[in-house]
Amino acid sequence: MIFFQGYMKYWREDYSSILAYMYEHMIISLTVIALSITFSIPLAVYLTKIKSDLIKTITFNIANIFQTIPTIALLALVIPLFGIGFVPAVVALFLYSLLPLLRNTYAGMNSIDPGIIEAAKGMGYGTIQRLFKIELPVALPYIMSGIRVTSVYIISWTTLAALIGAGGLGDLVLAGIGYNDSMMIFTGTFLAIIIAISLDLVINKIEKIFSYS
Amino acid sequence: MNFITELAVYMAENSNELLALTIEHILMVACGIALSLVIGIPLGILAARFQKLAPVIISITNVIQLVPSLAMLAILMLYLGFGFKTIAIGLFLYSLLPIVKNTYVGIKEVDDGIKEAGIGIGMSPLQLLAKIQFPLSIPYLMAGLRLAAVIAVSVAAIGPYIGAGGLGKEIISGISLQDDIKIYAGAIPATLIAIIADLALGLVERKTKKRLA
Numbered sequence: 001m002i003f004f005q006g007y008m009k010y011w012r013e014d015y016s017s018i019l020a021y022m023y024e025h026m027i028i029s030l031t032v033i034a035l036s037i038t039f040s041i042p043l044a045v046y047l048t049k050i051k052s053d054l055i056k057t058i059t060f061n062i063a064n065i066f067q068t069i070p071t072i073a074l075l076a077l078v079i080p081l082f083g084i085g086f087v088p089a090v091v092a093l094f095l096y097s098l099l100p101l102l103r104n105t106y107a108g109m110n111s112i113d114p115g116i117i118e119a120a121k122g123m124g125y126g127t128i129q130r131l132f133k134i135e136l137p138v139a140l141p142y143i144m145s146g147i148r149v150t151s152v153y154i155i156s157w158t159t160l161a162a163l164i165g166a167g168g169l170g171d172l173v174l175a176g177i178g179y180n181d182s183m184m185i186f187t188g189t190f191l192a193i194i195i196a197i198s199l200d201l202v203i204n205k206i207e208k209i210f211s212y213s
Numbered sequence: 214m215n216f217i218t219e220l221a222v223y224m225a226e227n228s229n230e231l232l233a234l235t236i237e238h239i240l241m242v243a244c245g246i247a248l249s250l251v252i253g254i255p256l257g258i259l260a261a262r263f264q265k266l267a268p269v270i271i272s273i274t275n276v277i278q279l280v281p282s283l284a285m286l287a288i289l290m291l292y293l294g295f296g297f298k299t300i301a302i303g304l305f306l307y308s309l310l311p312i313v314k315n316t317y318v319g320i321k322e323v324d325d326g327i328k329e330a331g332i333g334i335g336m337s338p339l340q341l342l343a344k345i346q347f348p349l350s351i352p353y354l355m356a357g358l359r360l361a362a363v364i365a366v367s368v369a370a371i372g373p374y375i376g377a378g379g380l381g382k383e384i385i386s387g388i389s390l391q392d393d394i395k396i397y398a399g400a401i402p403a404t405l406i407a408i409i410a411d412l413a414l415g416l417v418e419r420k421t422k423k424r425l426a
Binding site for chain 2: 068069072073157164169176177182185188189
């Protein structure tokens with residue numbers, strides 16, 4: 001009970017800075033997610049259209065290597081190139097998020113029944129029309145699950161962005177480690193988890209609205 | 214070019230220390246993974262054996278994965294203090310999901326016909342598990358182990374924030390000192406460990422698959 005009262009007091013006193021950390025966290029994550037979606041999905045669609053296996057292998061291997069590099073190492077490696085702060089954090093997290101989205105979109109586009117594409121061709125659909133009216137809508141469940149997985153991971157990784165001075169809830173956790181303050185650590189953790197879960201739910205809703213039944 | 218020679222000189226001069234940090238890093242990862250194998254495999258078997266337990270076990274490990282790594286280590290630090298033990302337990306919790314899930318899926322995927330044949334020649338449930346289901350699920354387990362190792366190498370790199378050693382020490386002091394050479398001297402070996410672990414365990418995975426095919 002005393003702990004609970006102390007906790008309420010902590011929130012009352014610090015709510016503006018807590019909300020500021022949360023806002024920073026969301027701005028970083030959402031920027032990364034938006035960038036990742038606009039880059040990875042067209043790239044994956046392009047990869048399904050080309051014949052060359054070499055380009056496919058190279059692209060997936062590069063994305064895989066980025067995924068393998070330890071998060072903090074990648075964050076540190078971009079410092080010499082971009083300095084510290086918001087930009088390097090976004091760049092590093094973007095490189096990190098490539099693989100899951102690329103792989104899911106690619107798998108989704110490849111899972112389309114060739115019969116459907118033949119039917120569309122037979123009805124006289126052009127390539128672009130076919131892509132937007134048939135292929136993307138059919139592959140949507142795969143793409144959306146890729147976006148969902150990536151978003152949840154990015155929210156979690158963004159905590160580490162605080163280590164290179166980008167702010168976010170990681171700052172709260174780091175300060176908590178510094179002061180040995182459990183309230184700060186728990187607040188940062190729970191807010192990050194809550195953001196991840198609510199984003200998951202929102203994307204789920206969007207998926208339901210757009211999916212063909 | 215100048216930078217590369219400087220880096221090489223720095224790494225050569227500090228090779229003893231860097232080697233010690235690398236060994237410490239690998240040791241932390243090995244401890245965490247060993248713990249999660251010892252506890253994760255029985256949990257996966259339990260989940261496969263008792264269907265009612267499966268959703269509970271899988272969702273608990275899922276939730277653990279959702280906690281940001283820095284926050285997880287910070288929370289563990291509050292209760293277990295600084296040092297090696299804390300990071301080993303953090304790595305154990307983080308690599309639990311791939312191991313439990315893959316053990317579970319591997320055992321579920323065993324062909325019913327083979328299981329029936331085992332029962333038909335009079336095997337007890339324990340014999341069935343030890344001689345048929347578990348050996349046949351090893352390729353899946355290896356895939357899980359590979360994923361777990363990559364995650365663990367990545368999480369181990371933030372260990373210095375809670376007073377553990379490893380290559381993260383070099384990276385983090387590089388970040389604080391704004392010293393690019395120190396950053397690269399820590400990040401390159403850490404990345405190499407992750408990539409080598411990924412490739413080596415991938416090789417083992419393919420080998421176990423081939424043996425069963």
